[in-house]
Amino acid sequence: MKHRKYILDTRPPVVVFFSIVNASAHVQSPASYPADRAAEFKQTPVFSIRLSSCVHMTHVFVYGTLKRGQPNNYRMFKSSNGKAELLASACTTEKYPLIIATKHNIPFLLNLPGQGHRVRGEIYKVDDKMLAFLDDFESCPSMYQRTVVKLEVEEWLGVEEKERLAVGSITEAFVYSTTAYQPDWPSLSSYADYDAYGDHGLEYETRESRERRDSVEEED
Numbered sequence: 001m002k003h004r005k006y007i008l009d010t011r012p013p014v015v016v017f018f019s020i021v022n023a024s025a026h027v028q029s030p031a032s033y034p035a036d037r038a039a040e041f042k043q044t045p046v047f048s049i050r051l052s053s054c055v056h057m058t059h060v061f062v063y064g065t066l067k068r069g070q071p072n073n074y075r076m077f078k079s080s081n082g083k084a085e086l087l088a089s090a091c092t093t094e095k096y097p098l099i100i101a102t103k104h105n106i107p108f109l110l111n112l113p114g115q116g117h118r119v120r121g122e123i124y125k126v127d128d129k130m131l132a133f134l135d136d137f138e139s140c141p142s143m144y145q146r147t148v149v150k151l152e153v154e155e156w157l158g159v160e161e162k163e164r165l166a167v168g169s170i171t172e173a174f175v176y177s178t179t180a181y182q183p184d185w186p187s188l189s190s191y192a193d194y195d196a197y198g199d200h201g202l203e204y205e206t207r208e209s210r211e212r213r214d215s216v217e218e219e220d
Helices: 035-042 073-077 128-137 207-219
Strands: 015-019 024-028 057-062 084-096 098-101 106-109 117-127 145-156 170-177
Touching: 057 084, 057 128, 073 084, 073 128, 084 170, 106 170, 117 128, 117 145
Parallel strands: 057 170
Antiparallel strands: 015 024, 057 117, 084 117, 084 145, 098 106, 145 170
16 A cells, blocks of 8 residues: 655745725735744745726716817827717707807807707716816816716717617716806807808817917917
């Protein structure tokens, strides 16, 4: 009969603790281990575990130059700005004046519920980095203010079925509207569905175009 030889592994166990704040895992040696066993512990396999952090996403309703087919839509998908995902087309449940103003023909949604038209646009899901970019891009809060608006979903355009917004359902999202407008702006023509290239003849002047023009004027 053959005798089996058993070897008792007396090395200390690996202790793993999870940091909720950093959403990561670390491997540490208990402080109570005797100093003369430190060499044994160094031989213990060390495993590193990293947990994916929970990314906070926010719904934003865009109605102007950030929509599909408009001059600034590319900014929604520029990775350096953050992450954005198109979810649905929608319409405000209340009427608002959507006007075009200033020498640059910028669209403004005036925070005057009950006036104008129900405004059509798109709902995007954005991360905190993109939200911060949009705040800066919209000069919030001096030029625009980010407020909550109620929307009626018109068409689902998203990818994740578990996030599907039913057509006709009411949802909420942030919108960049303004209370900082000139006295005559409420009397300007208002639109239900903004198009920078529409037959209104007030084509939007991009920021790049403004910068080039200002540079030429400075040189002159």
